[in-house]
Amino acid sequence: MKLTRENLESIAAQPLVDPPEWIRVQLDTGGIAAGAEDAFSALANLRNERHLGFTMLRAGSIGYSFADPVVEVQTAGMPRVHYGCVTPDVAGSIIVQHIIGKTLIDDHVIAARTRSLEISAPVTHILVRDTGPGSASKTEFFQFSINEELKRRGLSNRVQVARALDIGIYNRGVVVQLLPSAVTYANVLAPDVARIVAESVENSRVLDDLLWKTPDKQVRIALRHCGDVDPCRLDDYLRRVGGYQALRRALFDLTPEQVIAEMKASALRGRGGAGFPTWMKWQLTRAQPAAQRYVICNGDEGDPGAFMDRSVLESDPHAVLEGMLIAAYAMGSSKGYFYIRAEYPKAVERIDRAILEAREQGLLGENILGSGFSFEAKIRLGAGAFVCGEETALIASIEGKRGSPSPRPPYPSVRGLWGMPTAINNVETLACVPAILSRGGAWFAGYGTATSKGTKVFAVTGKVRNAQLVEVPMGTTLREIIFDICGGVMDDKEIKAVQTGGPSGGVIPVQHLDTPVSYETLQQLGSIMGSGGMLVMDKTDSMVEVAKFYLKFCVDESCGKCAPCRIGGYQLLQILDKISRGRGGPDDILLIRRICLAMQRASLCGLGQTAANPVLSTLRYFGEEYKAFIDGGAAYARKVSRVPAAGTAAASAPPPVPAATAASPASGGTVS
Amino acid sequence: MKSAAPESLPKTGQRHVELGRQDEPSLLNLLQDLEQQHGFVPRDVSDEISRVVEIKLERIRRIQSKLESTTRRDVLQHVDRWRNEEGNLIMILHAIQNQYGYVPREVAMELSRELGVKLARIYEVITFYHYFRLQPPGAHNITVCNGTACYLKGSTDLLNETRTQLGIAEGQTTTDRQFHFEVVRCIGCCGMAPAMVVDGKTCGHVKATDIAGYISTIKAQKGATKK
Numbered sequence: 001m002k003l004t005r006e007n008l009e010s011i012a013a014q015p016l017v018d019p020p021e022w023i024r025v026q027l028d029t030g031g032i033a034a035g036a037e038d039a040f041s042a043l044a045n046l047r048n049e050r051h052l053g054f055t056m057l058r059a060g061s062i063g064y065s066f067a068d069p070v071v072e073v074q075t076a077g078m079p080r081v082h083y084g085c086v087t088p089d090v091a092g093s094i095i096v097q098h099i100i101g102k103t104l105i106d107d108h109v110i111a112a113r114t115r116s117l118e119i120s121a122p123v124t125h126i127l128v129r130d131t132g133p134g135s136a137s138k139t140e141f142f143q144f145s146i147n148e149e150l151k152r153r154g155l156s157n158r159v160q161v162a163r164a165l166d167i168g169i170y171n172r173g174v175v176v177q178l179l180p181s182a183v184t185y186a187n188v189l190a191p192d193v194a195r196i197v198a199e200s201v202e203n204s205r206v207l208d209d210l211l212w213k214t215p216d217k218q219v220r221i222a223l224r225h226c227g228d229v230d231p232c233r234l235d236d237y238l239r240r241v242g243g244y245q246a247l248r249r250a251l252f253d254l255t256p257e258q259v260i261a262e263m264k265a266s267a268l269r270g271r272g273g274a275g276f277p278t279w280m281k282w283q284l285t286r287a288q289p290a291a292q293r294y295v296i297c298n299g300d301e302g303d304p305g306a307f308m309d310r311s312v313l314e315s316d317p318h319a320v321l322e323g324m325l326i327a328a329y330a331m332g333s334s335k336g337y338f339y340i341r342a343e344y345p346k347a348v349e350r351i352d353r354a355i356l357e358a359r360e361q362g363l364l365g366e367n368i369l370g371s372g373f374s375f376e377a378k379i380r381l382g383a384g385a386f387v388c389g390e391e392t393a394l395i396a397s398i399e400g401k402r403g404s405p406s407p408r409p410p411y412p413s414v415r416g417l418w419g420m421p422t423a424i425n426n427v428e429t430l431a432c433v434p435a436i437l438s439r440g441g442a443w444f445a446g447y448g449t450a451t452s453k454g455t456k457v458f459a460v461t462g463k464v465r466n467a468q469l470v471e472v473p474m475g476t477t478l479r480e481i482i483f484d485i486c487g488g489v490m491d492d493k494e495i496k497a498v499q500t501g502g503p504s505g506g507v508i509p510v511q512h513l514d515t516p517v518s519y520e521t522l523q524q525l526g527s528i529m530g531s532g533g534m535l536v537m538d539k540t541d542s543m544v545e546v547a548k549f550y551l552k553f554c555v556d557e558s559c560g561k562c563a564p565c566r567i568g569g570y571q572l573l574q575i576l577d578k579i580s581r582g583r584g585g586p587d588d589i590l591l592i593r594r595i596c597l598a599m600q601r602a603s604l605c606g607l608g609q610t611a612a613n614p615v616l617s618t619l620r621y622f623g624e625e626y627k628a629f630i631d632g633g634a635a636y637a638r639k640v641s642r643v644p645a646a647g648t649a650a651a652s653a654p655p656p657v658p659a660a661t662a663a664s665p666a667s668g669g670t671v672s
Numbered sequence: 673m674k675s676a677a678p679e680s681l682p683k684t685g686q687r688h689v690e691l692g693r694q695d696e697p698s699l700l701n702l703l704q705d706l707e708q709q710h711g712f713v714p715r716d717v718s719d720e721i722s723r724v725v726e727i728k729l730e731r732i733r734r735i736q737s738k739l740e741s742t743t744r745r746d747v748l749q750h751v752d753r754w755r756n757e758e759g760n761l762i763m764i765l766h767a768i769q770n771q772y773g774y775v776p777r778e779v780a781m782e783l784s785r786e787l788g789v790k791l792a793r794i795y796e797v798i799t800f801y802h803y804f805r806l807q808p809p810g811a812h813n814i815t816v817c818n819g820t821a822c823y824l825k826g827s828t829d830l831l832n833e834t835r836t837q838l839g840i841a842e843g844q845t846t847t848d849r850q851f852h853f854e855v856v857r858c859i860g861c862c863g864m865a866p867a868m869v870v871d872g873k874t875c876g877h878v879k880a881t882d883i884a885g886y887i888s889t890i891k892a893q894k895g896a897t898k899k
Contacts, residue, residue: 033861033874065863302821304858342766342803344860380759381766383801386857400759402800418758461821461862468863499820535820549823553857559800 002362008238008248016239018534021054024072024093026088026227028061028314029346031305035087035438036069042091043071045082060315062227063469065307067110067165067459072227075099079125079179084165098264104162106143111167111177115184119204125179126201127164131186132173133492133513139163142174145190149197155523159201166466169212170487172494185210217480219447220471221455222271222431226315231350233416234357244318244363246437250326250572251371256286259330263433267453272298272389272426273501274454274606275519278433281423284413286331288421291334295324296417296424298394299340299347302386303502304553306533308457308469311425313340313347316431317354321377323430325368326437328375331423335376337398339388342381352379377521386503390417390605391424391558404561405605426531428457438507441612448474452518460486461640462535463493463553472517483535493538496620503550503557504610504619507543526617528610542640543622547615548576555610565608568599572615584630592619699724703801740778746771747782758789761789761797774805810845810852812890815869819858822866826880830866831855835882837887851887 024032025040044056054075064070067084073094074080081096085108085596093105094311104125111127126146130138143161150156167175172186183195188210199205220226229243230236237243251277263279270276285293297320301309313320324336338355340348358364366374385403387393393403395417416422432454436444445453450472458481461467465487472481478498482488489495497507506527508515515521519529537546555569572595578584596612603609619626629637699721706713750767754760764783768775784791798804816834818827831842834853840846842855845867861867864876870886 030861030863033859034864034876065861068863301860302857304823305821305862307858307860307862310860343856343858378757379762382803383762384768384800384803384857397762398759400761400763400797402797459862460863462824465819472892533820535824537824541824546824549820558746562891581887 003361003369004362005248005252005371008244008369010599011238012242012245014239015242016236018074021075021099022057023054023074023099024057026059026061026068026072027525028069028311029344030059030311031069032346032545034068034085036071036252038088039069039071039086039091042088043095046095050095050100052095054099058230059228060226060231060617061311061469063223063311063471064110064166064466065468066466070110070227072577073098075102077124077247078102078104080112081179082112083108083408084110097401100363103160106163107165109162111164111184112182113168113218114182115168115177115212115216116182116388117211117213118206119183120181121180122204123159123178123181124203126159126161127167127177127179128161128174129164129167130174131167131170131487131534133171138174142176142188142190142193145193146176146197149193150201153197153202155197155201159612164489168216170465170483172212176365178244184212186212190550210492215485217476217485218471219455219473221435221444221447222312222428222457222471223315223471224435225319226311226460226469229316229318231315231317231574232353233319234354234361234363236451237316242438243434244322246434247322247325247329248369250329250437251373256330256332259326259437260286262437262441263330266436266444267441268429268436268444269452270426270530271428271432271456273504273528275529280428281413281425282327282330285333285421285423288414288478290337290421292420293331294417294420294422295331295336296330296394296398296422297324297331297336297338297427297430298391298424299338299344299351299427300382300389300394301341301344301427301531302389302557303504303531303533305535306502306531308459308461308532310341310344310347311469312427312431312457313344313349317347317350318358319431319434321354321358321364321437323425323433324377325363325375326433327423327425327430329373331421334374336378337417338377338379339382339394339398340379340454342383348379351374355379363405363493369662370398379612385559386553387559387605387607393605394424401431402559405607407604428532449516450516451520456517456529456532458532458534460534460536462499463538463541464488464536466488474518475516477514477516478508478534481517481534482513486536489536489538493540495536496541497537497540497543499527499535499537499546499614500533501528501610501613502533503553503611504528504606505530505533506613507537507546507621508617509621520525526613526620528613542580543618543625544580547618548580550614551576554607558607558611562602562604562608564599565601565604565611567593568603569611572599572612573594576615579626579629580637581642582629582632582634584626586630588630589619589626743776743779743782747779747786750784751783760770761787761794762801765794765798773809774807776808777806807845808849811850812871813852813854813869814871814886815854815856815859816842817857817859817861817865817867817869818855819862819865821862822858825865827866829880830868830878830883834868834881837883851890 023043025036027036070087071083090108097103097105109127128142130136143163148163150159169175169186174188175186176188177184199207225241229241255321260282261280268278270278290436299309299313328336338351380398382388388403388407390398391412393405412422412424448454455471455473457471460470468483471484495510497509499507508525508527512525522529551573555573558565558569560566575588575592579588596616599612600609703713750764754764768779780794784794816830838846838851838853840853842853845852861874866878867874867876868878
């Protein structure tokens with residue numbers, strides 16, 4: 001059946017009503033790797049065995065990678081909760097304890113991030129977690145004492161106390177959350193327990209001195225449906241979240257110029273890293289006279305450590321497709337390609353299905369929704385070449401050739417795929433487009449800083465406590481992202497630096513953690529926004545080794561077309577290797593700088609131009625470490641390399657670098 | 673002349689079967705013996721031998737052409753799927769690798785004939801992209817992720833341990849073709865770093881000491897299926 005404009009309007013008028021009881025399993029690559037499918041089948045089997053009436057739903061990932069697999073449960077008389085680390089055993093408890101027994105399961109609840117300031121309904125459940133140092137040792141004691149207090153007041157039948165796996169607040173002592181209204185108290189001490197029970201639980205009064213008033217720092221725009229919508233069902237996208245309404249608005253209420261004007265008002269900039277204004281890209285492509293224009297969605301997420309594009313493609317494929325359709329309408333294009341890494345089979349499968357379903361329902365193909373606009377989308381697979389994230393190389397790859405970049409100009413917006421004007425947009429950029437169209441550009445521009453508007457998704461990984469996807473407004477500081485949202489460094493170690501932008505980015509040392517994140521500020525610090533990978537490093541990580549790691553990546557990935565990248569990168573790696581073995585000389589630093597400069601100035605494409613960034617930025621902020629390697633010689637290098645990079649045995653080993661290092665920001669300059 | 677046929681030559685009737693079972697060196701030996709005995713090779717013997725050789729050759733030819741036609745059919749099937757698409761080479765190569773696990777040379781040659789693209793062009797693309805393989809994979813694949821998150825959390829130890837356990841470097845296959853060891857950049861499971869993929873199953877938070885266990889489990893399974 002082909003949808004029409006009227007169909008879509010009537011769908012918008014009748015939102016989906018979920019059945020009263022359901023369990024939603026988050027099935028994305030990360031979740032499946034952690035055993036989400038086992039959890040799903042365990043839940044489904046138990047449901048059939050016990051003849052229970054709840055519905056099993058599927059979704060993508062909400063982004064809590066640290067707690068995969070994640071399952072969301074809604075049942076009558078219970079608050080809606082997320083459970084993390086759901087092994088088949090825990091799945092059994094969900095059925096027995098949660099669904100049948102109506103009690104929360106200890107140590108698996110992930111508390112909701114939206115918190116309330118007033119108690120709107122009588123308290124039925126209390127979540128407790130000790131967020132202080134010492135791996136939540138006080139949680140059990142507080143669970144016990146709250147329970148005792150409830151018993152004393154005769155409330156223990158009405159209220160249950162459960163230990164949470166994660167409560168979304170960190171380093172604030174014991175945190176207590178009262179469900180269902182999600183009023184949250186932080187820094188709770190033992191004497192406060194009686195007050196909480198007497199005032200809040202019994203009389204629904206909020207204790208202002210304990211109340212956690214800071215609202216959640218995350219704003220989910222690109223990730224708005226991730227974890228809610230079923231990525232494999234168009235129907236779910238249409239009815240649950242009002243999908244394709246933005247497309248309807250664009251096609252019937254706006255001219256292409258108005259769509260571009262709306263994008264201009266939103267000031268959305270490309271989320272792939274370079275930050276070129278999206279509206280301008282569309283405008284330039286549109287202005288170019290041509291028989292055919294192309295839209296390409298760049299899903300070649302090559303940065304190791306970044307997985308937000310994969311997550312969006314897997315969790316909300318229709319949003320990306322809708323964004324592409326709107327882009328195509330604005331540019332007058334009738335053909336588009338999704339270029340996705342072959343290493344992401346799940347993402348490919350779901351986009352493929354999304355395209356198929358959209359075509360069946362008349363959202364792709366000829367005369368979409370009866371508007372006269374026609375568009376066809378296809379998938380092209382990447383084949384493991386990092387350089388193909390660069391737009392000219394990506395175009396060559398879609399054309400079936402080896403992914404060698406070509407000099408710009410001409411830019412792809414003038415001469416791109418098969419010589420035609422082409423606009424290449426990142427997955428995240430396209431996922432934002434429907435939200436901007438349906439809520440207005442001004443709304444989107446309301447977030448962020450003066451030059452960088454809106455929100456950005458970061459994949460925070462490395463030595464961080466809660467590795468996860470984070471979406472924050474631009475201008476949020478790195479410290480807020482790492483400490484307030486992700487819980488700080490693993491094992492309560494000291495943070496040393498944050499690496500952003502993958503192999504093309506740089507490291508940001510601890511003294512710059514309070515920098516608000518935007519395209520410009522990160523560039524000033526010698527790094528880049530990049531696609532949004534954010535690697536946290538602690539004191540045990542050697543910066544010379546990290547620089548070597550990234551450089552090795554770029555050298556391996558260099559296509560070899562231009563000499564500065566091919567030869568410069570190799571030589572640079574040789575020098576770094578020499579230094580890290582303790583055989584470096586004092587002249588090496590100067591030589592490194594000269595090679596880096598040559599690579600930046602003379603390389604053909606972004607890969608070569610930015611390959612030196614990790615080296616330069618580590619040199620800038622951690623020049624001391626290079627110096628220590630050169631001065632200390634082989635003996636020092638052996639001492640450092642004996643410290644395993646792993647967190648497994650590293651705990652007892654001494655940190656390889658003097659603690660004074662991080663406190664000398666300009667030391668890189670003094671070395672040379 | 674016929675009565676002078678050597679004793680070593682079996683009687684007619686049995687003869688075909690007996691000769692048919694001979695392999696090349698023993699046929700040669702037989703010819704040599706006969707020549708030494710008689711100074712020449714009796715006509716019926718030489719006829720018989722040439723007949724047997726012909727049968728063997730025919731059999732080889734048949735197998736070969738069957739192989740060729742399978743290759744041809746597969747290639748045609750993939751090419752037909754992508755025939756009218758522009759820039760289809762990479763997608764066809766993906767389809768071929770999905771089927772064979774690598775891109776065999778004869779398939780690449782067939783593809784070159786079918787598409788009218790020079791073989792060098794095809795190899796240019798195959799060798800450029802890391803994803804395409806020219807060697808058949810091992811029966812079991814062990815992939816260690818060396819993305820940045822995994823690197824920071826100790827994938828170097830995992831790489832070293834796997835190298836020691838299997839006795840091969842990354843990108844190589846053990847001599848018995850049982851294990852193939854690969855390093856990848858990122859499998860997107862940074863939340864459970866360090867990660868590795870053992871026969872398609874992703875294992876998170878791996879310790880170097882776990883690897884010997886994974887390998888011996890595979891070996892044990894293999895032993896069980898053999899029995």
